[in-house]
Amino acid sequence: MPINRSKLFAGQRLRELRKRDKLTQQTLASLLGISLSYLNQLERNHRPLPDRLLHLICEHYGLTPAWFNDTREAHRLQALRETMGDVVFKEAPLTMANMAEAVRHAPALCDAFLTLYRAYTFEQQRAPSTLPDIAPLEPYEVVGNWVQEKHNYFHELDCAAEKFYQTLPEHKDGLEPVLTMFLLEQHGLKITHDTDMEQQGLVWRINRQRNTVILPHNQPQESRLFYLA
Known part of the structure; x- marks a missing residue:
């Protein structure tokens, strides 16, 4: 095991x-x-x-x-990541870059913040009946919290991406057609583009009835590669 x-x-x-x-x-x-x-x-x-x-x-x-x-900074950053995954901070999220900068330049302040959070969670667990009712989360919030808890890392997906990367030819230019062919051969998915998606605030979507991945029109190449991957 x-x-x-x-x-x-x-x-x-x-x-x-x-x-x-x-x-x-x-x-x-x-x-x-x-x-x-x-x-x-x-x-x-x-x-x-x-x-x-x-x-x-x-x-x-x-x-x-x-x-x-063997570094206190790494442990401090990990504790900060886990703390910021709490739903209580959903209205004041921090990017990883922000957290890393805080840990590097203000470690004492980070320790004080973590101590305060631990005191808060202790009081929350000790007297749950005194807490105000919290409205149920929206589905996208539930998913967002789950992703936060996983620290945006999914082992199976990461391993699959590494395996795919290792199968690429040594000269890795032209990655877009390779990804497009992979989606077609492995999943039967074709790629099309939609001129209205960007106005709708969508970055990509799948039409499962037509086995089609739909991307916005005229996106930069790096954005298309990201969506395909």
Whole structure:
């Protein structure tokens, strides 16, 4: 039975190594064999550091995995992420970049905030009858809270994306037709475009009756790639 380990968010340590060697993100991404956008997400703690990259970096720099996890900043950031996932903060959300900046530049303030939140949850559990009635959540709020609880990380989806990326040819230009063909061959989904979607505030949708993925018209290439992926 596999061991359920916590995910490692090591953006600060990864950034320290890169700046120590005076490398650009593009250079380090090339050394690790990953995309620039993926490295950017790792450094911003938007994605956890997977085992294969952890071992590769440790081998390259002569480190042990403990070096990445032995940091109060990482634990403080994780606690802040979990705290901000509470529905009480739904009207005042923070981006991961905001939280990472707060942890780096105002750690004492973050600790005070976390202490206050723990006191709040203790009082909430001790005297639930004194709390005001809370209106039931809308379906999209329930989904949003679930995504927050997962820290926007879904292991099966992440592994599938990594596996797909590894099957691409070494020269990875022209990713859009590759994704389009993958959707057609694996899921029977065709791609069409709609000139009215952007005005409706939609970024993409699926017509299951027609097995069609519908995208907005005249979107930048990076946006089309994101929606297809």
